[in-house]
Amino acid sequence: GDSVTQMEGPVTLSEEAFLTINCTYTATGYPSLFWYVQYPGEGLQLLLKATKADDKGSNKGFEATYRKETTSFHLEKGSVQVSDSAVYFCALRGATALIFGKGTTLSVSS
C-alpha cells in the first residue's frame, strides 16, 4: 500500500544552519504531498504542499519540491531559528485520508 518514509531523528542544529529532512514515498500514481509541523503541546499544522510533479511548495522559509523521478519531497530551509524546533511530518494523499510518515524531531539551539 501507499506509504511515507522519513529520515530518523532527532535532527540537532545550531541557529542559522541549513536544514534538510528527507522524505520518500511509495504510491500509485502521483498523489498530493504535504509537510505538517507539530509544536510542543499542539496539533499538526499544514506547513506546505505540492499537488503535482515538479511543483514547489513553500512557506515561512521552508521549501519542498515534488520529485516523481526519485519519489521524494525533501524539506529544506536555508537558515533555521530556535522557533523552528518541532516535529515535522511528511504526508501523502491516501484513499480516504492523509498517510503520514513517523515524524522527524528538529531541535535548534542558539
Added chain:
Amino acid sequence: ETGVTQTPRHLVMGMTNKKSLKCEQHLGHNAMYWYKQSAKKPLELMFVYSLEERVENNSVPSRFSPECPNSSHLFLHLHTLQPEDSALYLCASSQVWGQRGGSYEQYFGPGTRLTVT
C-alpha cells in the same frame, strides 16, 4: 471559536470509567477524522467520517466508539480502556475526499492527552 477545537485537553481515567472526547470544526468541512498519536509510534488513523457516514474503521478495538451527529461535531466514546490506550488523540477535518476542486488538506485540533490508570 475558529478552526478545530477539542475538549477536554487533558483527561485521566480509570480502566472502568466511561468518558467521551469531543471535537468541533468551524471550517465548513464535511469530513472528520480521529487519529491516535503514541510516543515513538507513527500517527494511527482510527476513524473517518464523510458526510456523517463512517467510511473507514482501521481495526480499532470496540472499546473506542465514534459518533458523528452532524458535519461539525465528532465524538469518541471511551469505555473499559487499557493503559496502552494512553496517548494524544487528534481530531481533524477536511473537505470531502475526492470532492471536485478539493484540496485534500486536513486541519487538526490541538488534541486530547489521555492517560489511563
